[in-house]
Amino acid sequence: MRFVIRRFLLFVVALLAISVVIFAALRILPGDVASVMAGLNAPPERVAQLRSQMGLDRPLVVQYFSWLGGLLQGNFGTSLLTGRSISSTVAMRASVTFPLIVLGLIVALAIGLTLGVVSTLATRPAVRSAFHFIAIVGGAIPALWGGLLLILLFGRGTGLLDVLPSQGFPEAGWGNFGSALASLVLPALTVGIIDGASLMRYTRSALGDVMNSGYMDQAMACGYTRRQAALKVGLRLATPQLVSVVGLMSAGMITGVMVIENLFALPGIGAGLVTDLGNRDLIAVQSELFMLAAFFLFVGFLVDLLHRFLDPRLKHAVQGGVQ
């Protein structure tokens, strides 16, 4: 319990620290937020009007705390361009991004765990090096290029097989479930295949470590075959380590997702953030960056708790430290 409280406090402190960093990044702009938002040729009156409208004429400390106070109450501000509340825009975008991340994760797990286990159990050198090759090359493909290749293979209109949509998301969103899902297939495959290759390497190394341990000898002494021992004992022992990897991977997926959303013209969080930054809608950018950072820090927090929970050996380990 002490661990949970300490880890939670750490989460809160990190959250505050990142909010200061994001706030500062937007304030050390050449000029100020108002003049950047107003554009290059805006008359000074317009800039001044924007500045007071956004409360930028107040002292920095006041600005920071009023922003933070808003965040705590769930008020993320309103976009100056669209006039809509930022939280509703982000919620709409998240309805594209989160399904994409979940689908990508499913693909990655299916590929990474299966191939990782199979390649650990493979005994023939040729098979082992074939899997090694897949893992290395799969992890080296740029997300953008991987997506392009899939479009060229399967994309509707352009692809050799001409089966799946490769651009956009249905107007009706998830109201049109079939076509919404179809438009996420290629993006999810792209994200999933690349992360699946790195998950495969982690699975192999985590399982490989366990395979050489005394636990395996014990299991096989009790009559398990090597394969049974690996699947029933080895995977369970490797689980805590894999959960950490998968947790951080799902957060890190946003990197690939940002590129992929732009490539496939999906109106998700990543693509939206890029658009807002391009439109210099800086208040929106500030809140969106914070929301993303908070999400990642929270995933990190959950992963550490889960890791602890899944590995009973750690409960008796020395307090503090990660392992």
Add this chain to the structure above:
Amino acid sequence: MTKSKSSSKFSIVLRLIWRRGEGKFALIVLASWVVVSLVSLVWTPQSLWATDGYHVWAKPSVAHWLGTDGTGADVFSWLMAGARTNLFIAILAVVFAGALGILLMSAMVSRNSALSNVSVVAVDALISIPTVLIALILAVPMGASVAVVIIACGIGYGLNLARIARPQALLAANSDYVGSALSYGASGFSVMLHHILPNAMPTIMVQLSLSAGTAVLAESGLTYLGFGVPSGVPSWGHSLATSVKFINVYPLTVLWPGLIVTIVVVALNVFGDVLRDAIDPVTNPELRRS
């Protein structure tokens, strides 16, 4: 051997890497990368700024080995010139990540418990922030620039490095020989330099080699998003991003930059793997003798 100790160790490691098939592949690719980067400074088949309005999206020919892009610029020349930008980014990102990582690692295993606690906690908390988010935060005040890629990668990979190298460093820090060095009055700095760092160095070098690969990948992603290398500066990400818009019409042009990035990243990853085996003194008796 008349060579100094460190250079002979270096040549032994190189020879051990070369001895393996995949090590040969990695060394050849990486050496070509450096050579092409240097050559591109003085010569490219066509000038980067020579645009040929009559031969837009041309097929590969004697004049344009990989064809031309939408402005009639030579694809091959831009890829050659892109090599040097990516090399520059990869090297600086790795140097930055190495410096930050070693600094954080030293803080994490420091005898000053306040310092070590704070740094462990800070690294743990920040590790889950992905590189692209750091790049975005930097890009707000800095705009698209090579520096954004380098700093973002440096911070992200530096945190990772510190976390990965910490167990090795901790093992050395708690060892008897460090204890005895301290009892002789060695300073914390000298112990770090002469005992802990050499122990963690293999892990650090392997991790940095992998990070160089990730930096090349990050460049292509960030440049495509508009936060990386600014337009007009040649880079593989730039070549990839410009060909994307016309993928429906000219799918072949898009193959080359992606293929080059993949090959180079594979080479860096393989190099890291082979290096891990080659610098292990337990499995390589030659290293112990030197």
